[in-house]
Amino acid sequence: MNYPVWYLPQVGGGLLIAIIAVLHVVISHLAVGGGLFLVLTERKAVLTKNSALLEYVRKHTWFFLLLTMVFGGMSGVGIWFIIALVNPAATSSLIHTFVFGWAIEWVFFIGEIVALLIYHYRFGKMDDKSHMKLGWLYFIFAWLSLFTINGILGFMLTPGKWIETGSFWQGLFNPSFMPSLLFRTCISLIFAGVFGLVTGAWLKDKEMRRTVFRLCAQWMYAPLLILVFTGIYYTRVISAESFENLFHFNRESTPFITLIIVSSILLFGLGLFTLVKSSQITQKLGALTVVVICFAWMAGFEYMREIARKPFVLYGHMYSTGITPMQMDSVNTEGFLKLAKWTEVKELTDENILEAGAEIFRLQCMACHTVDGYNGVLNKSDQLTERGLVALLTGMGKVNSYMPPFAGTEEEKRAVAAYIYRVLQEKTTQADVAHEPEELPLEIPPFNPDSNEYVLLVWNDLGMHSISDNEKYFSFQPPGNTLNAQLFKRGPLPELVTSGVTMEYAVEAGFEHPEYHSSFWEYEEAIFGVDLPEGTGLMGKGVFGTMESHGAVYAAHMIPVVPYMDNKTYNPYPVFTITAKDESSGELLAITKAVAPTSTEMGCRNCHEGG
Template sequence: MNYPVWETYFINPGLWVAIIAVFHVFISHFAVGGGIFLWYTDRLSVLTNDQDLREFVRKHTWFFLLITMVLGGVSGVGIWFIIGIASPEATSILINQFVFFWAIEWVFFFVEIVALLIYHYKFDELSDKLRLRVALLYAISAWMSLFVINGIICFMLTPGKWLETRNPWHGFFNPSSFPSLFFRTGISIMLAGIFGIFSTLFFSPKDKRSFLLKYNVKWLYVAFPFIFFSSIWYFLTVPELSKVFNFVFNRQVLMAKKLLYVSSAFIYLISLAFLVKVNPGLQRVLAFLLLFIGLLWLGSFEHIREYARRPYVIYGYLYSFGIRVEEEKKLNSEGFLKHARWAMVKEVTEDNKIWAGREIFNLQCLSCHTIKGLRNDVVEKARGFTYFGMVSQLYGQGKVLGYMPKFIGTEKEREALATFLVKELLRKPENPPELKPVIRELKTQPFTFDPQKDQYVIFVFSPLGMKCVTDADRWFSFLYPGSTFEALVIKRGPKPEMLDNTKVQLVYKVEPGFKTPSKHVLFWDYATEFFNQTVPKDLGLTGKGLNGTFDWDEKRKIFIAKGIPVLPYKKDGTYNPYPVFEIEAVDKVSGKVLQRTKAVSPVATEFRCYVCHEGSPRWNGVAGISDQTAINILKAHDKNHQTNFYKSALQGKPVFCQKCHADFIVGSEGIKGYNSFSAAIHGWHANYMPYKDEKACYLCHPDHPKGNTKCYRDIHKKLGLECVDCHGNIDFHATSLLKGTNTKTSKFLLAHLNPPIPKDQITPRKPWVQQPDCLNCHKGFQKPAKEAKGYNNWTEDVSGLFRVRKDNTQKLPCLVCHGSPHALYPAFNPYGMVIDNLQPLQYQRNILPIGANLKCEVCHLKKMNVPSHHPNLIRTFRNSKLLTSQTDLE
């Protein structure tokens, strides 16, 4: 920030450096290896008294001088020029810290020049002994020059103790200096052989050509063990975080690695062609090809080395855009632009947002990115983001994908950069599409119930409270159609009797308009790809349809209808997340209907992925995941995790996410070493989520205040409790899941999360198995204390979950009396007070929990004075003041 920015939007400074540097490094390594080659080959000519070989050396020296002194010298000056304007802060540090070493290097370079000029121009005049001494002096000086420059370059990747001591000797003799020195020496020897082959084909006598080609090829094979073993040593010195961020997540490094491996194979395969008799014209073509592949090989290595430093220019000290790590906290607090010496805008306002964003882009992004340019085009990379998606990307930048530097600046500055990128460059609006409001009162009423005559009651509940479905089946799926009902049939009496499947059969049917879900989603077209089974249209994976019968779960002693493929899309084109089912209990002997009831099967497709990933709701502007949103999600996954899901989906093979990521709720074991699905989703997105309260939950789950679902709608919501009161905020929630997964990647996802309590105090948990326990707050079934929190004290296993737990008698599920999760009685559904309270209204003419206000006669035929189901049961409803209408209370 102490220097003005060199603004080149089409070719960024980093690319300019790469173009000049790779060319120079290619020649400079040849200068080192070629010096050893000249001395050794000339010595061989003297020892064997081979005049032809000596003549080859003389001609090769002219070629060598022309390449190294002219092209090498010019490109060397070019490097100093380009790094001085591309990364002036880093250049200044290197000069000031290593001024003594640069002086030494210039001495060696001067000796190198003088020795080579004398060797070339006095080649025929010097005695053999003196000529060889001059050649050896050049070779030693060139290698020493490499030794000095190598130490300084390696300092940028592994500064070692210098970060603490600021001692130049610690910086020079850093962890990677010696392995890199051996590696580069091997490169130099290899390039000497490659250039020797080229020189042989153009400057050697024909009768000597076969011998010289074999001789030069040997230099490649002598270099191989140096390169191979030292490369392993070199890689071991790379910082551990860099190994993960740059060698696992960074796609550009992976491409460079492939190029390095492929070019290595080609170099040695092509070299074999020079060991056999081949047409001279073809040999020359192969020689040019070998030089070009050698340049690609070195370029791919330098690319990998440069990226291994990311997100720094000097690892752990100076970010790639020239800001020191020690300045980060101050700039985040006080403002980046305020301290940017050459910025025209010092403070972000509504009027200058775009200009301020451009200034920030120039200062923080332009060193690596272009605008519609040759490489790392920011327009192309930002294309799949909305404004809020870009704000989130900048918030999480450099946290999970650590090869990018973190955004530095205030929240307003982050928003300004997002505005510039999205509004100015992409010409997109700042706000996502407005949700289309469709909530209306649903016309349904409970069946009648005569407490004097009716002998049976049916309790039906949805154990999840809300079944979510991803309807982007052409592209991916992680929540497929398949709702579940559980039910009990009780014969009323002084001692109520729970009936099993030997006495009654439970039959269900959905209300009109929901019977053909296959007309609204493509799940059935891709079920074979997802689950390796053909699923008949309008049936679920378990064979259940929209009308059918309950099964009996002998272990749990409960009726269950699992896998009902109900969707919130009605035949008439309306969105209704609360389809109502009618359930009948039929006597198995007589066929008589013993009792009827209604129950809602809540189901939602209202995912707001488009808020970040662009697009709009698929279904009539109300809900669902559109093609554009789904494609952007797949492309983001492919980019960040090196998958090919988008291409696979185009070929008719969409991905089922839980094939890789374990998920208890769908019965998937996933792949060992991968995070569970919940940990992966929450752990990744928590790092990018600028909100930490319930707004983070609303962005993904179907409960947005302006949404059309409202999945959280019970008494707790009415009392003002939010998602974070039971589950913890997004960082806490993600931390508990990641600690429960405990994979290699979970550690990196955890690193930048900031939960409200220390991470070591957060209890790990398994998703869907260990959840907040109701008794965390309702200790002894009493009124919660004001400071009570539901999170960080999880159920031990599935048996402790509210949706599975039974009362003290271990017979009656909690859901019978209290209703479904997130819809506990009394529930306050925006689609009508009746919807989630159908059974309380039917059996006791109010919307309170079953049996509340001493309504024990629903099952017992009389009031009870013993709290047999759980303590603190025999009392009036605590929150009656919240109930205001005539439908609320009897």
């Protein structure tokens, strides 16, 4: 709202951040753990007088310098550049809040650079003790650099008391500071082992390769257990909302959780090749493969961190859109266009609705979405009507808690929906055209008024039983239609039959397995506190069964019928056949059919007054 938005309809700024961040973060972690790897390996070589191992350290230092100082250092600047382009408001906030944090980190980084340059250029030209002092100083500076940056990164996810106090120190030493620091330190040690394999695989001496591989394996596997525990610790300090979004609600996280699990298995599974005798070519390929897996692993981790932060870019302080929660009231009252700076449309009229929608889309939605690229709106909205889009925008920040609330007036919301539907989707709105459903065949059981001794009346207790059908996220109503039946014995004085009858009901073909089409039976225990057999409703009834006598009526409560048929069609009018039989002889007394209307198109305002 405060800054211009870099218009990237296909690529998206988020993807650019991700690419640069993943590359940088792997190398920057290596820069920390690798420093300790260098000095400890040098120490080992010196103590054991192993000149070949010392030569390996010398070669690895050069590789390490080219990778960490050149690529790592420069790509770090790259992250700064790209976040300022994609989300200038958040970057400005981070810079202004933590200016002296960044400045302190810069001091550590200069220390790193000086130490590493001297360590490399004076390798073999200094006494061992002095040279190793430089190695230790490098590692200390590198770890302190991680220490500082870790605080700022943690702040983005768990700002803690900073939200109330604005204190630099409370922001830096936030709730996730310690788990994140331990977790990242472990990663850095693991990466030191992985990248050590690369230079190790290119050594000419076979025995030396084996020695280095065994050494690297120790670095890879020793921190593993602590990594797992600190990872669990990490998930415990993030907010409950973040946790639920990450692991339950936001479908976007599924591929990245999978990625991190698969790459972890691959990394530590394939890593075992370091302990097996193999040819040099296998060792080279293996080393490069585990390096690639490290990048995949980091992509999973970074994306999960990103998703956990949603709908915020700075948790609790600034939404992904660059708007703060404190600004929302005035934006919703006065209008987004009026308050946003970088728009040429300042007022919404009937004539400029699409143009205004385009401006709001660019300034709000494109903070995370592209048009038709990564996280593209076209793909995500192609099943929605224009009215559906308005509903989606209304639900943002409420039902859909990983997206920020729409900022603007109702008219502005409709303008965005119109722009997405009419311009991006290139559809014409059909909001005013009523749907004319096809009439389904229905065979009513014959009834002969001259000969039939009984008449059976059956009805559903509601005109429409609406089910929320997304128990993973919330539940307003579970599947559960109630059928009531009354059997009358015909005659000059009609008689209501209340006993001696077996009243059976059965759903029509195609609706027999509601458990195939609903997630109700995955969450019923969490929501309702009962563990039900699949296909059974909250009152113990299935879609086939017997009604009980309740005085004047027979009834089957909470029949868990859903409007989905086995042939994948949607039919909100499932028909039940109800038969009344003599309890002792089994003779059929009467038969009829009744509709048990049930729908997932829950729209409270369709029946109830709004307010």
